[in-house]
Amino acid sequence: MLRPERMSRVSVAGAKRVMTDVIETVHDLDVLHITEYDGSFEGFDPGDPTDGADDASDKLVTVRALESTLGVEPEDAGPTRLVTDEALESDLEEIRQEVNELDDRRDALRNDIRDVAEDIERMEFFVDLGIDLDLLAGYDSLSVAVGNGDPDSVEAALESADAFDATEVFGEGTTLAAFAYPADDEALEDALVGTDFAAVEVPDGDGDPETYLSELRHRRQQLNSRLSTVENEFEELKLDVGGFLLAAEEKLTVEVQKREAPLTFATTDNAFVAEGWIPTEDVDRFESELRSAVGDHLEIDELERADYDDEGHPTEREPVEGAGGQEADESAEEVAADGGQTVGPLTMSEGHPPVVQDNPGGIKPFESLVEVINRPKYSELDPTLALFLSFPLFFGFMIGDLGYGVLYFIAGYGIWSRLDNPTLKSLGGVGMWAGGFTAVFGVLYGEIFGLHQLGEIVWNGHPPIHKGLQPHYVAFAQAWLVASLVAGVLHLIVGRVIDFANNLHHGLWEAFAESGSWIMLTAGLWLWVFSTQASGPKPDFMFSAFGSGEAAAIPLGFTGFSPTVGTVGLVLAVVGFALAIYAEGGIALVESITQAFGHVVSYTRLAAVLLAKAGMALVVNLLVFGATLHNGEFHFIFFMEGAPNPDYVVFAGLVNGSEPVMIALGWIAGIVVLVAGHLVVLVLGVSSAGLQAVRLEYVEFFGKFYEGGGTAYRPFGHEREYTAAD
Incomplete structure (x- = not known):
């Protein structure tokens, strides 16, 4: 692996x-x-292609062009078949001629339909104008201009023109026809230059434009009917020859591969x-x-x-x-x-x-996340296993809800089972793992769609952990901040250990200086941070969240490392810092702060997203059901027996109206808010928890050891789908 x-x-x-x-x-x-x-x-x-390579390549281009024209898809394949050279010569040429004939007819009809559509648009203008076509052209004594414009400005321009004895403007709205006497087309055009006027060409014809428009629309119907017939012929032809074309493409692809192999x-x-x-x-x-x-x-x-x-x-x-x-x-x-x-x-x-990445089936979907960065080099450790062990854990911890987890799992399974694209299929597998971990954490938190009744059912009202959003459980919020820092230290040290293994070909000492220095610096610095040495500026919850007594969220008895351990940590950090400068030079002065401290602090986003998503689900449920707050715990009213004590009501909720009509309306509004709200939380879970987890993997974790740039394994051969072997 x-x-x-x-x-x-x-x-x-x-x-x-x-x-x-x-x-x-x-x-x-x-x-x-x-x-x-x-x-x-x-x-x-370099060798030359064998005889027939050019002919096979030309035929392959022809087949692919025919597939594109017909819109052939893999599902059109039908059973596997044996394509003979004789069929490629005769049947392919026959299909090419038939497809080209249909394509030419289709193109001609589309062009005609486009021309008729332009004629219809132009004729609609003359219908709006309301003047017969023969009255708009053919005068010896009058000049005529037809178009769209502002009638007031056109009239003013024509009246001020010295070239005309009389002018008249007819029209409807901005659809205008301007007449000028005596006839002088050039003078009329000059007079309209400075006005808001766009000329329209008068079509040939006489009589009522409505009649022409009706004929054009009928013509368009005829053309669309003919086009539909041709499209149906295309579809029938595709069903008839689609399987042959797919098989021919595969046969020719294999043939071209073989004939062009000597080039390498x-x-x-x-x-x-x-x-x-x-x-x-x-x-x-x-x-x-x-x-x-x-x-x-x-x-x-x-x-x-x-x-x-x-x-x-x-x-x-x-x-x-x-x-x-x-x-x-x-x-x-x-x-x-x-x-x-x-x-x-x-x-x-x-x-x-x-x-060739060597991962078992359950882990293999995470290769797609690794390849977003790049395929690992042959000399590198493959980080897919590490990604598999951490990404679903981070995601599940941040969302932590049985209901959301089941939906994520179902969505992932749907993608994995229904799509053929390898990348999307892999993402479906990742979604299944993320959904599974989300569901497991949801059971531990005792939550389903933000409701705490799962804890009542599974844990008798006392789930082992809480998200820390409620005032009574604020110690858990502090504990998750501490746990996020610890996760960051461990995750980054694992990254440096992988980097150490990757660098061993440089020599043991060089690998230790390049990678071990950062392990010592990171571990030493945070040993000191979690020690009681110089504890004044350090937050108290760092030493109480996992301590003992009522202040502890999870009583593990940890109240901080001793000052001696803190001193040892400082020594480790200083030695690691010196080695980092030796290995990397002055850049280590800056990186010692950003990587050993800043990158670890970046992991607190795990706790931040956890609280943010829990808060969003709480708001949705609070709006719908309402809740009481007693001894620092929220209790949703909808699930309480009897009437709640009004002294503790935070919000009555949409479903808890007092009148029958209000109750009915409240339930309708409540269901809408409940479904829409949790859908929003579900989607934002991917865009926030998913992206934040990926960011920690790519930026903080991969940045410590991963280069990528490996060559994909592409063996000389072809996996047949549509043809039987010759």
Whole structure:
């Protein structure tokens, strides 16, 4: 879990006459992450695609274009099928022609509909104007301007124009037609330049615009009907050929992969070398399958294993015995190209191994949260397990409600079970874990949707812990502040321990100086803070919240570390500070404050969000049910037997009216407020508790040790969904 799956670098070399068989076998195995040739071999060049690569690539582009045009989706696949080369030649061309014909008809209809819509919009203007079309054009003695504008300004402009003996403006509102005598179109246009007027072209035609408008609308109906027919033909064609296109795409994808594979090989006229990474556990099977397919006409070498030593430290380059040695050289003599050139176990590149995160199913969904930052490097510890152990715990602690937890779990399960997208599916799994922890804390707090009756049922009115919102339990609020600080110290120290493990390849002393210094500084500083040495400025609740007696929220007997422990803590902090300066230089002067102190204090947001969400749920329930406050405890009236003592009523609540009508209206309003309010709290739980927990993980925790930047494992092969193997 903490380390990625072990990988081995392998080399396959042989004569070109067996290259096609090798490609076929390796592709079927689907385990080799091929390393692209970097040009480092003298006398070797990148290979060329095999015959037919361009044709297959062109067909693949055609198939994908057809799928896009038809809107083919994976659910259109139907049963798996065998797609022959003959079908790709004949059926694909037939489908292409049919799709193109339908697409051309659809485009033409859409263009016609767009043109008619513009004509309708223009004709609606002339309907509003109320003047027959033949009266707006064709005059020898009059100039006419039609458009939208301010009638007063247009009239004033025309009356002041010296070019005209008479003018008249007709219209409805801003829809205008201006006539000027004698005819001078240029003068009319000049007169309207400074006015609020936008001209509209007069369409050809005569008679009533209403008639034209009716004809245009009828024309649009006809075109829409034809378009609907074409769309139905598209849908029918998609149902007929969608499965074939998906299968053809898969077949062509596989074919292109295979034919273009030599581009990543190192080749001569007669030989080739392919190199890549493979899970170490698959090396024997890989070699066995290749030997069965090709025989002894190639050289297969496990060049190295990216392994870890007995103490778990990464050793990225562990040569495998015999790789490149005498035994390999002797066997290489048997692998000669057609021209007699010997190809041995050469090393193509110094690239890092791809990363296959090795987490069990329950933890695997949290890999998606890690990859938001980046995939871990092969030499790093995988933080997925640490994230799994802390994120749901933080989230559940902050929300802590059985009702909300069950809803979060159901929502997460719905996402996980119904969606196919791997990232969204993983987030559903994370939601299930977060909801589960929320429900567990809800039982411990004795709360369901902010109501305390769960504590009455499960704990006989005395749940083991409280959120600390009620005055009687304020000591719990103080205890959670202290617990948040302790959680911060422990969480950050774990991060530094992981960083120490990651840095061990630099040497034990360097790793201790780089990481152990911060462990000493953080632990020492907070040992002193929680000691009674110089206790004057330290809050009293730090030593009472987990102490004993009535002031303690959880009586653990902790009243602070002794002054001696505080002194030891200060010594540790000073030594750690000195080592940090030694390892990192002057920047440690600033980071010692922000990281050892500030980042720990940042964890108090756990207690702050806990109180904020509890307060929101309390307000919703208080508005609906009302409550009494007695001896520092809230009791919701709706659940009390008999009438509450009016001296203790905080708020009567919407559902506790005195008249039948008010009771009915109160219940209606109460149900609305109850459902809407708790939905808001539920959503804000994700946006506040979820984001705050993620922030602590990414900024405070990951920032101590995590770099990321690993290469994803992408084996050469294809998982078939729509086609049977050829």
